[in-house]
Amino acid sequence: MEQPAVPPRPAAAPRPAAPPRPGAPDLSVTVGGLRLKNPVLVASGCFGYGREYGAFFDVGRLGGIMVKGVSLEPWPGNPPPRLAEAPAGLLNSIGLQNPGMDRFLAEELPRLRELPAAVIVNIIGRTVEEYRAVAARLEEAPGVDALEINISCPNIKEGGLSFGRSPSTAAEVVAAVRAETGLPLIVKLTPNTADVEGLARAVAAAGANALSAVNTLVGMAIDADRRRPVLSTVFGGLSGPAIKPVALACTWRAARSSGLPVIGMGGITTGRDAAEFILAGAAAVAVGTAVFVDPLAPLRVLEELEAFLVEKGVAAVADLVGAAWPERQALTAAGPAGPGAPGSSPDRAPPASAGEAPACGG
Numbered sequence: 432m433e434q435p436a437v438p439p440r441p442a443a444a445p446r447p448a449a450p451p452r453p454g455a456p457d458l459s460v461t462v463g464g465l466r467l468k469n470p471v472l473v474a475s476g477c478f479g480y481g482r483e484y485g486a487f488f489d490v491g492r493l494g495g496i497m498v499k500g501v502s503l504e505p506w507p508g509n510p511p512p513r514l515a516e517a518p519a520g521l522l523n524s525i526g527l528q529n530p531g532m533d534r535f536l537a538e539e540l541p542r543l544r545e546l547p548a549a550v551i552v553n554i555i556g557r558t559v560e561e562y563r564a565v566a567a568r569l570e571e572a573p574g575v576d577a578l579e580i581n582i583s584c585p586n587i588k589e590g591g592l593s594f595g596r597s598p599s600t601a602a603e604v605v606a607a608v609r610a611e612t613g614l615p616l617i618v619k620l621t622p623n624t625a626d627v628e629g630l631a632r633a634v635a636a637a638g639a640n641a642l643s644a645v646n647t648l649v650g651m652a653i654d655a656d657r658r659r660p661v662l663s664t665v666f667g668g669l670s671g672p673a674i675k676p677v678a679l680a681c682t683w684r685a686a687r688s689s690g691l692p693v694i695g696m697g698g699i700t701t702g703r704d705a706a707e708f709i710l711a712g713a714a715a716v717a718v719g720t721a722v723f724v725d726p727l728a729p730l731r732v733l734e735e736l737e738a739f740l741v742e743k744g745v746a747a748v749a750d751l752v753g754a755a756w757p758e759r760q761a762l763t764a765a766g767p768a769g770p771g772a773p774g775s776s777p778d779r780a781p782p783a784s785a786g787e788a789p790a791c792g793g
């Protein structure tokens with residue numbers, strides 16, 4: 432394992448929030464050194480750089496913003512059509528279009544860092560060196576609270592195969608970025624792998640502080656009248672409620688196998704969805720595709736999650752993390768050491784118990 436060349440930064444205090452109402456649940460969480468005033472974030476690529484959504488709600492009320500993927504140079508993205516509706520979901524092949532690092536730093540970051548919400552910059556590259564260079568630029572930029580590494584990018588040195596396709600190439604990217612920055616590093620897992628555990632453990636060993644799960648699933652749509660694929664790129668990434676069961680399983684498996692905190696995402700549209708991810712082991716959650724249906728969805732999810740905690744008598748959201756795990760169930764049955772008891776919420780999870788192999792369907 433490569434050792435970090437840059438010392439880890441002490442966790443920054445969460446950006447100022449309104450004082451909690453008396454009796455309200457404690458919504459604060461810590462995710463791999465990143466302290467958040469509440470666990471509801473917005474997912475990368477679904478919220479741009481937050482600019483447009485300020486017209487709909489006070490974006491600063493969120494725990495944080497995971498901004499659209501940023502590369503060293505501008506990327507033009509894929510030609511249209513690059514969106515297709517799917518049953519209970521969305522297929523996209525945007526192609527990680529973005530204005531590049533110079534414009535992000537000059538035009539977006541100064542405004543983002545004024546918000547009382549954590550700024551998590553999603554980083555992309557086509558080579559390991561590009562990821563490293565992007566991380567180095569952001570390490571120097573004031574107002575960045577954490578980096579999220581999108582390892583689903585095509586690796587041009589390996590014929591366009593995704594870096595996230597194998598634990599070793601994913602770990603190579605993470606180690607290179609780790610060597611450039613002391614910021615908390617969140618690695619975004621792809622669900623397009625049979626070995627979530629192997630991927631999670633490899634990036635943890637390479638220096639990740641947290642994981643996010645999951646990115647989109649490979650899918651496609653066919654236009655039966657025109658007898659051709661709908662998307663210009665043939666394949667796209669499926670997101671939205673259609674992928675929620677897959678994302679929940681990946682969250683559970685990633686958290687239990689790696690011991691790292693996980694930011695869960697994939698089809699979250701309600702506060703109850705968010706609670707399900709937290710029960711599965713997520714320390715925080717992100718809302719993505721739901722904002723295309725309801726621009727207020729992230730704030731509504733936050734309010735509904737808080738109402739859920741009040742309804743269930745949960746004093747702190749951190750107490751719910753992983754509370755659906757079998758060993759936590761046993762503790763609950765045994766009495767006071769269960770969820771809600773002091774010290775019962777693991778920022779680092781115990782290893783997965785035996786007998787948890789994926790069951791056969793059908």
Ligand SMILES: Cc1cc2nc3c(=O)[nH]c(=O)nc-3n(C[C@H](O)[C@H](O)[C@H](O)COP(=O)(O)O)c2cc1C
Nearest residue numbers: 474475476500523581645646670671697698719720
């Ligand atoms: C239009 C669109 C653009 C996206 N762009 C990015 C991106 O730039 N970087 C990234 O890591 N994930 C990107 N994602 C994936 C989302 O962040 C999220 O992981 C995924 O959509 C699952 O969550 P959801 O079902 O709530 O949307 C994108 C998703 C969509 C729908």
